[in-house]
Amino acid sequence: MSESLPLFVDAETLQARLGAPDIQVVAVDSASDYANAHIPGALQITMADFTASDAPVAGLLPDDDALRDVFSDTGLRNDAHIVAYDRAGDGQAARLLYTLDAMGHSAISLLDGGLAAWHQAGLPLENGAPQAGASRFTVERQPERIADREWIKTHLDDPDTGFLDVRSAAEYAGQDVRSARGGHIPGAVSLDWNLLKGANGRLRPRSELLELVASHDVQSDREIVNYCQSHVRSSYSYLVLKYLGFDKVRGYPGAWSDWGNADDTPVSANTDDANGQ
Structure with missing residues (x-):
C-alpha cells in the first residue's frame, strides 16, 4: 500500500489520490442524493446499513456477521484505505469510520468538511445511481x-x-x-x-x-x-x-x-x- 492519507484529509489531497488502487472513497448518503452528485468513483452506504436500533435505543453496533455482509455488499476492501464523507456535517461519515475502526479496519480517513468542502474546492462531481459492489470484507471486533x-x-x-x-x-x-x-x-x-x-x-x-x-x-x-x-x-x-x-x-x-x-x-x-x- 502506498503512503497513507491522514485521518482528516482535505479535498485537494484526496482528489490527487482518486483512482489509486489502494484508496476507496465511500459516501454515507441516500441513494437518491448520491445519484444527484457524488465524488467520482465513490461507493455508497447509508447510516441505517451499519447501525442497529432496539427502540428506544438507537445507534447500536450490529453483530459482526451483519457488518461483514453490509461492508462486503458495499464493496469495501480490507486491503484499501477507506475515506468516508457525507453531506451532513461529517457526523455520519465519522460514525462509519468509527465502526470500521471498532471492527479492526484502522486504515481510515474522513474528508474534512464533506461534500461541501469538495464542492467549494471546485472539484468535479458525478451523478448516477450507486453501482453494486462485491467484496469479501472481514471484521474482527476490537x-x-x-x-x-x-x-x-x-x-x-x-x-x-x-x-x-x-x-x-x-x-x-x-x-x-x-x-x-x-x-x-x-x-x-x-x-x-x-x-x-x-x-x-x-x-x-x-x-x-x-x-x-x-x-x-x-x-x-x-x-x-x-x-x-x-x-x-x-x-x-x-x-x-x-x-x-x-x-x-x-x-x-x-x-x-x-x-x-x-x-x-x-x-x-x-x-x-x-x-x-
Missing part, C-alpha cells in the same frame, strides 16, 4: 474501542477513565431531554462537538484542539469514553482524539439513548462536572 452500559457502570469511579459528553450544553444539563431522563453520566465533561470545528465547518487547527481539550481536562493518560445521543457526534470526537494522539479512546454505541432510557443507571444534572471539576 473490544478496547467499544464501551457499553455495563462496562461504563463498572468504571464510573475509575480514576483512569474519563467520560466526554459532546452533546449540547442544554442536553448535558438535562434541559433538552431526548430520552426518558435528561442529564449526563456522572463525572462526564461537557464539550459540544461543534467546538471542534472552525467557522467553515472543518476541523480546527491541531494547536487549538490541544488547547481546547486541555482546558476541559480531557487527559490523554486516561481512557476516554466518547458519547452523545446515539454515537454520531461522538464518533467525530472519537476521531479527533485519535488524531491528537490519544491512544485509549472508546465510543459508546447507543450512547445517551441507551443510558438515559435505562432504569438502573445513575444520572447527573450537576453542571459543575462540565469542565472536569
